[in-house]
Amino acid sequence: MPSSFFQSPTQVYGSAILLRASLLLYGLWQDAHSPVKYTDIDYLVFTDAARYVSLGQSPYLRDTYRYTPLLAWLLVPTTWNIPGFFSFGKVLFALSDVVAGWLIARSLVKTYGLHPDRARMWACVWLLNPMVANISTRGSSEGLLCALVVGLVCAVLERKVTCAGVLLGLAVHLKIYPFVYGGAVLVGSAFSSSSSSTLKANRTATTTTTTRSYSKAVGGKGEEDEDNNEEEENILSFAYFLAPNRLLFTLTALATFSALNISMYILYDAPFLQHTYLHHVTRIDHRHNFSPYATLLYLSAADGVKGAFESLAFVPQLLLAVVVIPLTLARRSLPGTMLAQTFAFVTFNKYFLWYLVFLPFYLPQSSLIRSPRLGLAVLAAWVGTQALWLQQGYNLEFLGQSSFVPGLFLASLSFFAVNVWILGILISDLGALPVL
Amino acid sequence: MRRRITFVQASDAPFAADQASLTPSTLSIRGLDAAREERATFSFDEIPSELGQVLQQCHQLHIRWAREEPYDAVAPFSSRVSPGLHVFFTPPEEAVRTGMSIPGGVRESVCSLLKRVFDEGIKCESPQHKTSFITPPILSTRFASTAAFQYHSSLPALENFVTYLQHTTCASADEGCLQHAASILSADSVDINYDSISHALTVSGYWSHAPRSGWTEEIHKHAGGTDQVEVGLLGTEKTTEPEEVKMGGLLGVVGKDVELKPTLFSFPARHHPLPDDATYSVSFPAPTGLHPTMTISLPRASLEAPPAPPDATCALHTYLTLPSTIFGDKYQLSTADPLFLSSHNLVALRAVSGETDLEAPDWVVPRWGSNWLVELATPQQSEQAPHEWNVTIPLHMRYLEPSESGYRSAAVPWPVVFWACTAEDGTKMGINPFDRVNLGWEGLFGTRTMFYQLHPAPKSQEEPHRLVEKIDVPVLKLEGEGIFQGKVIEVGTVTVILLGLVWVLWKLGLAARSPGPRKDNKRAKTE
Numbered sequence: 001m002p003s004s005f006f007q008s009p010t011q012v013y014g015s016a017i018l019l020r021a022s023l024l025l026y027g028l029w030q031d032a033h034s035p036v037k038y039t040d041i042d043y044l045v046f047t048d049a050a051r052y053v054s055l056g057q058s059p060y061l062r063d064t065y066r067y068t069p070l071l072a073w074l075l076v077p078t079t080w081n082i083p084g085f086f087s088f089g090k091v092l093f094a095l096s097d098v099v100a101g102w103l104i105a106r107s108l109v110k111t112y113g114l115h116p117d118r119a120r121m122w123a124c125v126w127l128l129n130p131m132v133a134n135i136s137t138r139g140s141s142e143g144l145l146c147a148l149v150v151g152l153v154c155a156v157l158e159r160k161v162t163c164a165g166v167l168l169g170l171a172v173h174l175k176i177y178p179f180v181y182g183g184a185v186l187v188g189s190a191f192s193s194s195s196s197s198t199l200k201a202n203r204t205a206t207t208t209t210t211t212r213s214y215s216k217a218v219g220g221k222g223e224e225d226e227d228n229n230e231e232e233e234n235i236l237s238f239a240y241f242l243a244p245n246r247l248l249f250t251l252t253a254l255a256t257f258s259a260l261n262i263s264m265y266i267l268y269d270a271p272f273l274q275h276t277y278l279h280h281v282t283r284i285d286h287r288h289n290f291s292p293y294a295t296l297l298y299l300s301a302a303d304g305v306k307g308a309f310e311s312l313a314f315v316p317q318l319l320l321a322v323v324v325i326p327l328t329l330a331r332r333s334l335p336g337t338m339l340a341q342t343f344a345f346v347t348f349n350k351y352f353l354w355y356l357v358f359l360p361f362y363l364p365q366s367s368l369i370r371s372p373r374l375g376l377a378v379l380a381a382w383v384g385t386q387a388l389w390l391q392q393g394y395n396l397e398f399l400g401q402s403s404f405v406p407g408l409f410l411a412s413l414s415f416f417a418v419n420v421w422i423l424g425i426l427i428s429d430l431g432a433l434p435v436l
Numbered sequence: 437m438r439r440r441i442t443f444v445q446a447s448d449a450p451f452a453a454d455q456a457s458l459t460p461s462t463l464s465i466r467g468l469d470a471a472r473e474e475r476a477t478f479s480f481d482e483i484p485s486e487l488g489q490v491l492q493q494c495h496q497l498h499i500r501w502a503r504e505e506p507y508d509a510v511a512p513f514s515s516r517v518s519p520g521l522h523v524f525f526t527p528p529e530e531a532v533r534t535g536m537s538i539p540g541g542v543r544e545s546v547c548s549l550l551k552r553v554f555d556e557g558i559k560c561e562s563p564q565h566k567t568s569f570i571t572p573p574i575l576s577t578r579f580a581s582t583a584a585f586q587y588h589s590s591l592p593a594l595e596n597f598v599t600y601l602q603h604t605t606c607a608s609a610d611e612g613c614l615q616h617a618a619s620i621l622s623a624d625s626v627d628i629n630y631d632s633i634s635h636a637l638t639v640s641g642y643w644s645h646a647p648r649s650g651w652t653e654e655i656h657k658h659a660g661g662t663d664q665v666e667v668g669l670l671g672t673e674k675t676t677e678p679e680e681v682k683m684g685g686l687l688g689v690v691g692k693d694v695e696l697k698p699t700l701f702s703f704p705a706r707h708h709p710l711p712d713d714a715t716y717s718v719s720f721p722a723p724t725g726l727h728p729t730m731t732i733s734l735p736r737a738s739l740e741a742p743p744a745p746p747d748a749t750c751a752l753h754t755y756l757t758l759p760s761t762i763f764g765d766k767y768q769l770s771t772a773d774p775l776f777l778s779s780h781n782l783v784a785l786r787a788v789s790g791e792t793d794l795e796a797p798d799w800v801v802p803r804w805g806s807n808w809l810v811e812l813a814t815p816q817q818s819e820q821a822p823h824e825w826n827v828t829i830p831l832h833m834r835y836l837e838p839s840e841s842g843y844r845s846a847a848v849p850w851p852v853v854f855w856a857c858t859a860e861d862g863t864k865m866g867i868n869p870f871d872r873v874n875l876g877w878e879g880l881f882g883t884r885t886m887f888y889q890l891h892p893a894p895k896s897q898e899e900p901h902r903l904v905e906k907i908d909v910p911v912l913k914l915e916g917e918g919i920f921q922g923k924v925i926e927v928g929t930v931t932v933i934l935l936g937l938v939w940v941l942w943k944l945g946l947a948a949r950s951p952g953p954r955k956d957n958k959r960a961k962t963e
Contacts, residue, residue, distance in 0.1 A: 035773075035776045035779035064794060299912060299914070302835075302837045399725055413929070417936065420940060
């Protein structure tokens with residue numbers, strides 16, 4: 001793409017919007033002309049739930065609605081009998097995508113000192129990603145969450161403590177998993193009382209855009225800080241976590257999260273708890289998925305394999321995402337850590353594309369870009385193992401072949417291995433960044 | 437025990453006067469080619485006490501059984517149910533009214549009674565709050581024509597039932613009684629009805645055709661002389677009233693009448709026959725995978741509107757009885773999207789009840805399955821009527837338990853397919869002496885609806901024909917010995933996960949120890 005393209009915000013955001021608008025229109029056309037629908041089943045679940053709340057009823061009257069009632073409320077306009085308003089939610093999700101992309105570019109410029117053109121270029125990994133645009137225009141709410149999470153990154157890096165707390169509380173209320181980011185924010189240096197000068201330092205930081213100087217800038221600190229900060233803070237000390245900003249952040253996040261949950265519980269009672277949260281613990285859906293545990297879960301559910309492994313399955317996932325990764329990496333790069341956390345979270349459990357939104361923060365310093373050969377090998381392995389899994393899944397679902405073992409079993413373990421490899425590269429890259 | 441035996445002859449079947457001869461105590465039938473229905477009515481004190489105890493806890497109990505092999509359903513016995521055992525059960529009104537829904541004990545008794553009478557192996561467990569029965573949609577509680585609880589199980593034969601009958605009703609040496617009970621083995625369908633208002637239990641069997649040499653039997657008067665034994669030798673006659681069925685022939689009460697009396701009577705009927713070529717067949721085109729599509733194929737003759745009154749509105753329906761292994765997505769099927777519906781030749785999902793969870797594997801589903809009433813599309817007038825009209829219903833399999841072969845078989849009974857037509861106001865279906873209700877599907881329509889049943893006609897070359905489709909479902913392959921063992925999966929998964937974890941932790945350790953470029957800078961400065 002010509003570099004002049006990235007110089008123009010109008011062109012970048014215009015084409016991001018255009019991409020989504022055309023997919024949206026195409027989706028409407030496909031829905032109207034084909035019995036195979038473009039619209040995601042989940043969108044029908046959301047809009048059904050919105051219909052219930054618009055009638056003053058509980059959204060949980062809709063089977064498989066497993067989200068906060070906020071989402072159903074947000075989509076009430078889809079129930080208005082105005083032509084085109086059924087797509088309100090998709091427009092909202094797609095716009096959230098674009099907002100997330102805009103926040104990414106803004107953050108790359110403001111806190112990492114990237115040149116705006118370069119920032120927009122990296123943001124396009126998200127903005128012009130057809131997969132991302134496809135997901136949101138089909139009516140999946142992930143874009144909304146991604147906008148919140150990038151908002152969180154921006155708020156933290158810009159030291160907007162209360163705003164960050166509210167965003168995290170809201171994000172966790174919406175989908176549980178963002179709670180892992182709380183640890184990264186707290187361990188990270190953004191809220192250290194001693195680093196109040198950092199922002200200023202950042203703003204004056206070099207605006208050259210070579211990868212090398214970027215990787216310095218990514219840390220978020222100029223050189224003059226380093227001398228002031230000779231005594232490294234012990235990140236395991238109490239005092240570290242008792243810094244006023246950290247306390248304020250924690251309290252705002254908890255308050256937001258609790259306030260939302262208490263009000264939803266008052267409004268919708270036990271079904272809210274059951275479907276939004278407890279369901280994920282007690283679910284009995286053992287249909288195959290990308291999880292490396294899928295075959296074992298099927299086996300243990302049907303056969304009653306002894307051992308509490310189902311509850312143990314959370315241990316590696318939580319150990320990495322909640323404890324070890326933030327402690328090791330959060331002081332080097334916040335969005336990088338969040339990427340690693342998300343990647344670890346999905347690798348060790350289920351497969352989602354939640355981590356895509358962090359790629360623009362990571363790719364500029366990534367060895368996957370520095371060494372195209374490695375990058376291509378990783379991409380090939382990632383696509384290849386996934387394709388293998390999909391093929392085995394197709395054989396099972398549609399051809400009726402018993403491909404659980406060895407096909408799906410080995411495919412999901414291979415995919416897991418590739419993901420672990422990628423996670424290792426990610427960690428090495430982040431480890432090469434300066435500690436702040 | 438009162439008995440009513442009805443022979444229904446086709447119009448072209450031969451009948452000679454000497455094939456039925458009545459003496460003061462016995463009617464002898466010889467070589468009669470006819471369909472036959474026998475209905476026995478037991479008063480409450482004739483019912484074995486263990487059965488009576490269960491029945492006393494029922495407001496209504498209706499059992500319908502149909503064999504898996506195809507059979508003719510001739511007028512006035514034209515109604516059908518899917519093959520297998522159907523149970524419709526309503527607990528006493530007090531239990532419903534007081535909100536106790538149903539005392540656990542009652543269901544327990546019904547379930548254990550069903551097991552004892554029909555088959556110990558049927559899936560009917562009632563631990564505490566879980567129930568094996570499903571609750572069909574009740575259109576009107578005041579005039580409830582559907583039972584509160586419904587159950588279905590596959591049941592290929594009635595051996596157990598016959599043994600139970602022989603044990604409870606026949607003296608061990610009473611050869612006639614034993615044989616009489618055993619005759620149920622060849623029945624095509626069996627109905628059992630009990631309700632707490634009449635306190636009477638009726639058992640009826642229907643045989644669509646005579647044994648090879650025709651029906652030959654001696655029908656004796658009631659031994660005590662108190663209960664009526666009524667016999668009819670009938671045939672259907674042409675009628676000008678579309679709502680009515682007209683029967684003509686001979687009637688007699690054994691032990692009372694001195695000769696069979698000619699008769700001709702007509703009555704409005706709920707269930708009507710269709711011509712022999714109004715058939716349907718059901719298949720699941722391969723590969724079925726985990727998302728089989730039920731295909732109902734209808735020849736052109738089945739699409740012709742039934743001979744209902746000219747002002748009646750008619751619609752073609754199917755009523756699915758699906759075991760828990762297979763289910764429909766009620767959100768997918770209840771869509772109003774004309775593209776989806778017309779691509780499957782469906783009009784709408786009219787009613788659904790039972791297990792419709794979209795995710796649960798079979799082993800956590802407590803109830804037997806689900807019922808689906810679906811209205812089917814017929815070709816538009818403008819369209820050239822196709823040679824064969826295919827209606828498709830997308831279905832999904834549940835995960836089944838692992839097996840040695842990697843596959844398990846799921847049996848899906850054929851649905852019934854019928855036209856439902858509105859009847860004139862004031863039509864009283866109940867005066868029909870052969871009326872049949874509590875079939876599951878008929879209660880989902882208004883009480884003045886007429887039904888025209890299509891005939892199931894298997895197309896496959898394989899013999900014997902059965903109205904049950906078998907689907908091979910892929911499951912987790914688990915061998916007792918060899919490579920595909922639970923242990924291998926367990927150890928394999930845990931090993932790979934732990935290796936992955938160790939690798940990531942090692943990388944994190946390296947990263948933690950890596951000073952990053954900062955220290956390098958510092959060193960450079962101090963130097």
